[in-house]
Amino acid sequence: MIRAMTRAGRIAAIAVSALALLPVAAQAARGADTIYRDATVLTVDDQKPRAQAVAIRDGLIVGVGSDREILARWGQGARIVDLKGKTLVPGFVDGHSHIGDLVSLWRLPDLSPPPVGATRTIADVQRILGAALTKAAPAPGKVLLGVGYDDSLLAERRHPSKADLDAVSTSQPICIMHVSGHMARCNSAALALIGVTRDTPDPVGGHLGRDAQGEPDGVIEENALAFVMKAAPIPTYAQAVQDFAEIQTYYAAQGYTTAQDGATSNAVTFQLLQDGQRDNSLILDIIAYPRWDVIDAAVAKRGLQIGAPFKNHLKFAGVKVIGDGSPQGKTAWLKEPYVHPPHGAPLDYRGFPNVPPADLAKLYDTYLGRGWQVQTHCNGDACIDSVIDALGKAEAAHPGAKDTRPVVIHSQVTRADQLQAYAKLGVFPSFFAEHTYYWGDWHRTETLGPDRAAFISPTAQALKDGVRFSLHSDAPVVPPVAMHVMWSAVNRVTRSGYPLGPDQRLTPMEALRAITLWPAWQQHEETTRGSITVGKQADLVVLEANPLTVEPMSIRNIKVLLTVKSGREIFRLGETPVARRPFAGEPVS
Template sequence: MTYKLPLLLALLGATAVHAADADTIYIGGTILTVNDKAPTAEALAVKNGKIVAVGTRKAVHAAEHGPKTVIVDLKGRTLIPGFVDAHGHISGVGMQAVSANLLPPPDGPVHSIADIQRIMRDFIATSPMVKSTGFAIGFDYDDSQLAEKRAPTRQELDAVSTEIPIMVIHQSGHLGAFNSKAIAMAGITADTPNPSGGVIQREADGRTPNGVFEESGLALIAYKIMPKTTPTQAMAMIDAAQNIYMANGYTTVQDGKTDAAAMAMLTGAAKAGKLKVDIVSYADLVTLKDDPILRGPWMSRNYTDHFRIGGVKLTFDGSPQGKTAWFTQPYFVVPAGQKPDYAGYPAFPKPGEAQGWVDMAFKNNWQLLVHANGDAAIDQLITTVRSAEQQFPGKDRRTILVHGQYLRADQIPELKKLEIFPALFPMHTFYWGDWHRTSVAGPQRAEFISPTGAVLAEGMMFSIHHDAPVTFPNSMRVFDSAVNRTTRTNYVLGPAQRISPAVALKAMTLWPAWQHFEADRKGSIEVGKDADLVILSANPLTVPPATIKDIKIDATIKAGTSVYTRPGVN
């Protein structure tokens, strides 16, 4: 009996779009498809950057193997879809890559303010960027992990240099510390008032800036003094950032809250053919407002040279670990100098201000991402989106709640009703879980941070992310944090909010692809989708959960092309 090809494939156990002589066939390992209809496969074939067959080894080989086909033996390893970055800032990672590393362990060497001073002195002495710009930047100090449990003061940074302006950014990205030279360059004095939605921390006299600037206060000084980068420097930063993401298995990367300078850098890289992964930008609505770029061809559901603008972003509050997030209840331990009822503050304190920005996004049918960490900020998100939906109904905008650290249980049904998609941040359980319990919110409230389990129980999709450069875009640490929720001291923070490895894999692939309106072409291993793939050293669904963080990214493939191979791996 003779069968036509489609029937033959069905009998053999494969699905395919016939394209004989596939470029590549993957065999010899576990293939996790993230497709509920066929969760695993023995083989897949790729041609012209697309998946053309998935199924049994015999069927895929029969249908797709040709004289030029390259056979890749996985050697027992695991193949998964490429990770989709649910929220991060690749432009910030580029800046981080050329700045001093002030992270605490396990990602950096800093334990104290003395360490910050030592590292910044060494950086000023050796950095080509400092030499070319006359400006020194350090990234990601974390007062919760410093011996002093506070930020460095301007005097402590003056001890590093009084000649070169110094800016060190808190790991949250919502605060920063500056030396006296930088403060003077910005024209900020004791008479400079706090900006709306921000704070300039003061010395004992209540007037003199102590060097620490919060939220819009950080923007007030940073935008005035940040050095401009040359096109060559900008390309080098994007290159360095892409390499970091590809080494962590990301094939689609987000740039959240892209300002004008970063937008120029990213579009320039795209036009120059420098992008190797897809980058989706969400423009900073407050600074770009009605900029023509938001109505041009870059604002699209489709990529041009690996870049597109997916929508816009707003920030409703600050950082819980930096104690600027906006809560309905006071902080467990209020910051020095604050009243006992201190509960953070909104980014838009003026009546109707937040609503105006949300209305602008909805009126233009721009997908909207809103950073909201504290439950008061999430209340504001729910209220403003509800009002905007009533005024501008009928569109699938997929509004995104970014972070949602202190999302309350009673707010989850409201998100579902308004179709607000939660992009959650369980990485906090490791990096700041102990700090949340002992200082930010106390032991009871901290158990419910980033409540992935409760959101899943409500029948909702969600994504999980790293928010790089807040943390490194370490995909397996993201995975681990959602599955295990262990803190630095190995305390399990909110065991009821843990999710299974299979759900965590979806929350890093298919569900963020849906979040970005890209699930029709990304996020799972199915015929017709982009061949965005990652080879892992082990299967995250079967290894002991505590070892997930130790799994290595052996290779990353973007649209069928290898863009990263782990050194020493064949």
């Protein structure tokens, strides 16, 4: 892969070089602001992989080494924090999630199954929705929206139907969003509110379900979700500001110092991000990728500068395209059919593209021609084929386009030949490796079959082929818990305890790189974060145990004790209040 250096990266490199040229005595004249000592420091820096102490000044790392040398060089007037042997690692860098979307879901009825929520049956879904209606009916023109249900884990092993939701209420409009975020189910009142009738055509890249008589049955999939979203409840801006602060603190409690908004689209999220930038009030660094269908309007109306460096903890890094759907929801676009197609679908059903291949090729030509980084959501291998084809044509038309570091988000059903194409084209996959835990059993028996399921998120093979990658949670699909992300990639164990594709397991060190340095590279920030290196931002996490030496199955139980963002402590276990809201469950046994 070509390692293009961004303007921000060049500035950081010059700063590091200038610091190195100063005499040591001049550098250390006033000492550090803070020194963390007596730590097991895992730097994720091959030049100095281990250390005991880290010195910080003005938000940057100025010293990494032994306790003795760091205290002697930087100790004058510094605050000394004794970590008593605890493990210090780089701040976690989010390879992909939707931190902005969490704002709109934070106060909604949570229909998630264990271990995130408590919904096990359709009766549980009905009970939670009924309680929400008793508490407050939806505002006029809005639906009651429940979020997070998962048909693969309901006792009935099916989606709740229109009739199931009508049993809750025939007068109040109700829709429920699938855990994947790629489909919904609505009752009769909601269908009437959003204007879906027997004569409503399927939008391009979307599907509206119909019963045997041709009437809408409440099934809303992919691009058809626009019908639901126009009637979704909207928090007040004051609520959104409060919730966004809580959400950022929750990320910090999991060790994240850099988060991603992986498909920025709604006005509330844009305003939260830009107001936070203006006021310099963001807690985390946030990297945003506006959706392809709003980005040109956002650039024109909001003055976005795509690809510009961070300013006050925010940058708009590129554009997000959603190429297909969800494998667990059976809308991802596959080359070979699903093992069991959705109800009513033909036996050769393979899902479908959200963006037709010809349109995708035009998008790549346009955005790479502008020098923008493109992140494309593709779960299925047919979708990945369309990306490879579009990218190959665009890179041929625009020399240097590879330097933008095109990303395929999720990359679940990736074939071995596609990994080789990734290496050739400079594609960086961000793997949703927690699929092995959350839906591995479902993929083996219901969607993909044992062979394809064993090769989802093929991380070990990617490394063999010279393809680096990041790992991510895709929150709010699952909670943004970094240690569980790491645990899933190292163990590849399903909910039932089945080892799914054990030959694709990562070592703990590889998994640590995939949530620190490699996602920093993915987002053109490898010179500013991702490792504990002199000159980089002082983004640090203190863990109660060393993930490289504990028994691998216990990695997910390691607690984050302290999170430091640019030298400022933003979370301390037991002292920093962390809201427990929907999607904030701890996925541990």
